[in-house]
Amino acid sequence: MSLVVVQFLTGLASASSLFLVACGLSIIFGVTRIVNFAHGSLYMLGIYVAYSTAERLMPLLGGAGFWLALPAAALLVGLIGAAMEVTVLRRLYRSHELFQLLATFGVVLIVDDIALAIWGPADLLGPRAPGFDGSIAILGSKIPEYDLVLIVLGPLVLGLLWLLFRRTRWGTLVRAATQDREMAGALGVDQKKLFTAVVFLGAFLAGLGGAMQLPREAANLGMDLNIIAEAFVVTVVGGMGSIGGAFLAALLVAELNAFGILVFPEISIVLLFLVMAVVLVLRPQGLLGKAEQAQHATHGEAEPTLAPGGRAMTAAGLLLVAALAALPTLAGGYLLGVASEILILALFAASLQFIMGVGGMISFGHAAYLGLGAYAAAILTRELGAPMEGALLAAPLAGGLGALAFGWFCVRLSGVYLAMLTLAFAQIAWSVAFQWTEVTGGDNGILGVWPSHWADSAARFYWLTLALVAAAVALLRRAVFAPFGYALRAGRDSPRRAQAVGIAVRRQQWLGFTLAGVFAGLAGGLYAFLKGSVFPDVMAIPMSVDGLVMVLLGGVQTLAGPLVGAAVYDGLKAELVTRTEFWRIIVGCVIVLLCVAFPRGLVGNLKALWQSRRGVEG
Amino acid sequence: MTSPVLEVSRIRKVFGGVVALEEVSFAVAAGEMVALIGPNGAGKSTCFNVVNGQLRPDEGHVALHGRAITGLPARKIWRLGVGRTFQVAATFASMTVMENVQMALLSRRRRLLSLWPRATRLYRGEALELLERVGAADLADRPCGQLAYGDVKRIELAIALANEPALLLMDEPTAGMAPGERAELMALTAAIAREGRIAVLFTEHDMDVVFGHADRVLVLDRGHLIAAGEADTVRNDPRVREVYLGPETLAADEAEADAPGWAAC
Ligand SMILES: Nc1ncnc2c1ncn2[C@@H]1O[C@H](COP(=O)(O)OP(=O)(O)O)[C@@H](O)[C@H]1O
Ligand SMILES: [Mg+2]
Numbered sequence: 001m002s003l004v005v006v007q008f009l010t011g012l013a014s015a016s017s018l019f020l021v022a023c024g025l026s027i028i029f030g031v032t033r034i035v036n037f038a039h040g041s042l043y044m045l046g047i048y049v050a051y052s053t054a055e056r057l058m059p060l061l062g063g064a065g066f067w068l069a070l071p072a073a074a075l076l077v078g079l080i081g082a083a084m085e086v087t088v089l090r091r092l093y094r095s096h097e098l099f100q101l102l103a104t105f106g107v108v109l110i111v112d113d114i115a116l117a118i119w120g121p122a123d124l125l126g127p128r129a130p131g132f133d134g135s136i137a138i139l140g141s142k143i144p145e146y147d148l149v150l151i152v153l154g155p156l157v158l159g160l161l162w163l164l165f166r167r168t169r170w171g172t173l174v175r176a177a178t179q180d181r182e183m184a185g186a187l188g189v190d191q192k193k194l195f196t197a198v199v200f201l202g203a204f205l206a207g208l209g210g211a212m213q214l215p216r217e218a219a220n221l222g223m224d225l226n227i228i229a230e231a232f233v234v235t236v237v238g239g240m241g242s243i244g245g246a247f248l249a250a251l252l253v254a255e256l257n258a259f260g261i262l263v264f265p266e267i268s269i270v271l272l273f274l275v276m277a278v279v280l281v282l283r284p285q286g287l288l289g290k291a292e293q294a295q296h297a298t299h300g301e302a303e304p305t306l307a308p309g310g311r312a313m314t315a316a317g318l319l320l321v322a323a324l325a326a327l328p329t330l331a332g333g334y335l336l337g338v339a340s341e342i343l344i345l346a347l348f349a350a351s352l353q354f355i356m357g358v359g360g361m362i363s364f365g366h367a368a369y370l371g372l373g374a375y376a377a378a379i380l381t382r383e384l385g386a387p388m389e390g391a392l393l394a395a396p397l398a399g400g401l402g403a404l405a406f407g408w409f410c411v412r413l414s415g416v417y418l419a420m421l422t423l424a425f426a427q428i429a430w431s432v433a434f435q436w437t438e439v440t441g442g443d444n445g446i447l448g449v450w451p452s453h454w455a456d457s458a459a460r461f462y463w464l465t466l467a468l469v470a471a472a473v474a475l476l477r478r479a480v481f482a483p484f485g486y487a488l489r490a491g492r493d494s495p496r497r498a499q500a501v502g503i504a505v506r507r508q509q510w511l512g513f514t515l516a517g518v519f520a521g522l523a524g525g526l527y528a529f530l531k532g533s534v535f536p537d538v539m540a541i542p543m544s545v546d547g548l549v550m551v552l553l554g555g556v557q558t559l560a561g562p563l564v565g566a567a568v569y570d571g572l573k574a575e576l577v578t579r580t581e582f583w584r585i586i587v588g589c590v591i592v593l594l595c596v597a598f599p600r601g602l603v604g605n606l607k608a609l610w611q612s613r614r615g616v617e618g
Numbered sequence: 619m620t621s622p623v624l625e626v627s628r629i630r631k632v633f634g635g636v637v638a639l640e641e642v643s644f645a646v647a648a649g650e651m652v653a654l655i656g657p658n659g660a661g662k663s664t665c666f667n668v669v670n671g672q673l674r675p676d677e678g679h680v681a682l683h684g685r686a687i688t689g690l691p692a693r694k695i696w697r698l699g700v701g702r703t704f705q706v707a708a709t710f711a712s713m714t715v716m717e718n719v720q721m722a723l724l725s726r727r728r729r730l731l732s733l734w735p736r737a738t739r740l741y742r743g744e745a746l747e748l749l750e751r752v753g754a755a756d757l758a759d760r761p762c763g764q765l766a767y768g769d770v771k772r773i774e775l776a777i778a779l780a781n782e783p784a785l786l787l788m789d790e791p792t793a794g795m796a797p798g799e800r801a802e803l804m805a806l807t808a809a810i811a812r813e814g815r816i817a818v819l820f821t822e823h824d825m826d827v828v829f830g831h832a833d834r835v836l837v838l839d840r841g842h843l844i845a846a847g848e849a850d851t852v853r854n855d856p857r858v859r860e861v862y863l864g865p866e867t868l869a870a871d872e873a874e875a876d877a878p879g880w881a882a883c
Contacts (some may be wrong), residue, residue: 306710308738478733480735486720493710494708496704497710500708504693
């Protein structure tokens with residue numbers, strides 16, 4: 001009994017910070033229509049800044065210094081958020097949601113490295129909260145006093161926000177802007193200032209959420225992505241744009257985490273998944289969310305038409321494969337390893353491009369299927385002694401099955417909601433890999449996944465990879481121009497028209513999602529044998545985003561794009577990582593720049609240039 | 619006597635507090651062209667959406683050839699032979715005109731899951747025939763996203779015809795077209811409908827078009843069907859005139875009741 005009470009109160013305390021982050025995310029989204037991926041970074045900055053501020057102030061002011069440090073940190077983070085609005089977000093208001101999410105992820109990378117440079121890689125444990133550093137007995141069990149502070153804080157902030165939005169002129173303006181941006185403009189509101197102020201408020205809340213965790217948790221560099229995945233779950237479950245919904249969902253998620261640990265300590269995360277699934281099936285718009293209206297308001301120009309390249313293109317493709325097959329005569333082991341990796345990631349990116357470019361579904365969690373393939377291959381070879389050939393058959397199967405299961409939920413949503421849900425699923429898959437140590441080895445991964453004897457030299461494995469990747473990419477391209485791909489594209493172009501000519505849009509998307517999972521799974525299987533090992537990182541958020549960046553680099557609407565993107569991105573990254581510890585900040589800046597300046601990607605931009613030239617001449 | 623192609627009985631549809639349709643009943647027979655008219659917001663599009671399955675009515679029934687289709691999804695209703703054009707034209711913008719029609723044909727033949735053949739090589743002849751029927755064969759290779767609005771409307775018609783429909787629903791087919799184009803499109807539609815004994819239900823604001831082509835006219839006002847019948851009967855119905863012209867102008871306009879000028883709505 002007392003254990004239940006303790007877990008319940010712990011859950012309540014954890015809910016507060018989660019609520020602060022999620023409602024900040026929701027408020028910013030309401031007005032700017034941007035899902036701020038960097039919101040978790042603001043949270044992380046909150047705790048780091050609070051740590052440093054408390055460290056300075058406490059020697060001077062004692063306990064008061066601590067209590068001053070928390071709001072000061074939140075304020076500073078709010079200002080950082082406002083600066084981010086002015087420099088980055090402002091340029092993205094009219095962009096496609098993909099670029100909004102990606103650009104703010106670029107900010108995540110930048111903040112990561114700045115935090116690394118300032119605070120170092122080690123976890124930092126903050127001081128205990130002066131005045132609330134003991135514990136009190138409730139029903140015979142000990143509860144940290146500080147938890148009680150947090151338990152009060154959540155409802156307090158909820159109440160204050162309610163007052164702010166319902167009882168002040170500024171709040172009314174924000175609500176008006178949330179309903180209708182143009183109308184608010186017509187009311188004579190200075191939109192620019194309003195947007196900056198709203199982002200400040202959202203960032204302040206995230207910063208406060210982080211700062212309040214100081215006495216409870218050691219500050220570390222992984223906090224940003226952990227909290228953002230949970231915040232996405234909270235906003236999807238609670239209903240985007242609803243502060244009350246965020247509160248309810250934060251309570252639900254935090255309690256599930258608290259009790260999940262008691263019931264299934266190994267895979268507590270599965271509970272979270274189940275609840276999210278149930279909520280989304282019953283109420284796709286979330287607990288307190290309003291039914292989604294016509295989405296894709298941010299779409300700019302119409303998507304370009306696609307045409308197969310014809311004989312010349314096929315010939316060029318074959319020539320490229322032949323040239324690549326000759327590589328082992330020139331290059332040594334290391335380079336062949338890099339080349340194999342590029343090929344594998346190109347397949348991964350091509351499968352992602354299939355659902356994004358053709359299906360119009362943005363996935364921020366495509367690495368889940370890469371990872372499922374990799375783990376399936378690794379577990380089969382290591383635990384069951386299966387040969388590589390069998391494992392490489394099982395990998396696409398595992399990726400496909402995972403996509404079949406997750407995809408069933410994902411295709412019920414669209415736009416940013418879909419992106420957030422795919423990310424949440426990938427994060428769940430990652431957590432299972434991380435927590436379920438008996439099967440996956442947890443953090444230590446699975447080692448010793450080597451190819452069969454006939455493929456165990458670098459050159460032979462490279463050839464095997466080349467053959468499989470070339471075949472898979474050819475199949476994918478075939479599917480794009482087959483009726484299957486056309487029907488998928490029809491559903492993307494105009495769901496209404498598609499339904500009105502008998503296309504089961506959702507089912508088509510579901511199968512498209514699954515097909516992409518199959519190919520990602522195959523890439524994962526190859527990846528496991530290339531590395532000889534599998535770690536949870538293979539399905540972590542950065543891997544999913546790597547895939548997106550490759551697709552984006554090449555151009556979302558360009559079929560050759562993912563291949564070029566993988567070569568450029570993976571090649572550059574491999575180079576960067578060997579040269580500097582701070583490669584993330586460079587990659588982050590590149591991503592932000594790419595999203596703001598070159599949304600069509602390298603190949604897409606070249607193509608546009610080529611077409612405009614021809615247009616001028618013809 | 620055979621049952622009519624479309625039979626709508628006592629449909630009711632409410633959005634929040636707004637009653638969009640209330641106790642609406644009517645029927646359309648094979649080969650008949652029926653105009654559904656009424657001021658903006660009268661519920662015409664909602665009526666179409668209920669018939670083609672995009673919306674589920676709160677009450678009432680829809681039957682096709684006597685078979686209940688109420689609440690079926692749009693894609694199933696299409697398979698049963700209901701083609702539709704939208705008020706705001708909807709085509710697949712990233713495909714060529716030809717591919718748009720091929721898409722409908724692929725769906726009709728249930729080829730949507732096939733992963734191997736080139737979609738553009740399937741049913742080309744048939745697609746071209748359909749485009750010829752609407753006089754758009756010369757546009758076949760143009761991207762649909764780049765067409766003039768009037769042309770898009772004709773492509774929509776070709777798509778709607780791809781399943782050899784028994785019933786065509788056309789929501790403001792001529793909106794956004796030049797007057798000459800309007801007459802042309804409606805004459806074309808009438809010819810196609812007559813030839814194939816297709817039942818056509820269309821909405822239209824241009825009264826010349828309505829009275830020029832409709833065998834019968836239904837008048838909706840704030841969700842209620844206030845008049846139905848032959849064109850002349852409806853034209854002279856005082857309630858219809860009141861809805862369109864307002865009560866105060868009624869007396870003044872009495873003299874020119876036959877003037878074609880009351881298209882201004
Ligand atoms: N999806 C919807 N949600 C809420 N209200 C709607 C919706 N569709 C139509 N309405 C309302 O129903 C009424 C009838 O609309 P509609 O059928 O589009 O009229 P019409 O096509 O005759 O101009 C209007 O008051 C409109 O605002
Ligand atoms: Mg309408």
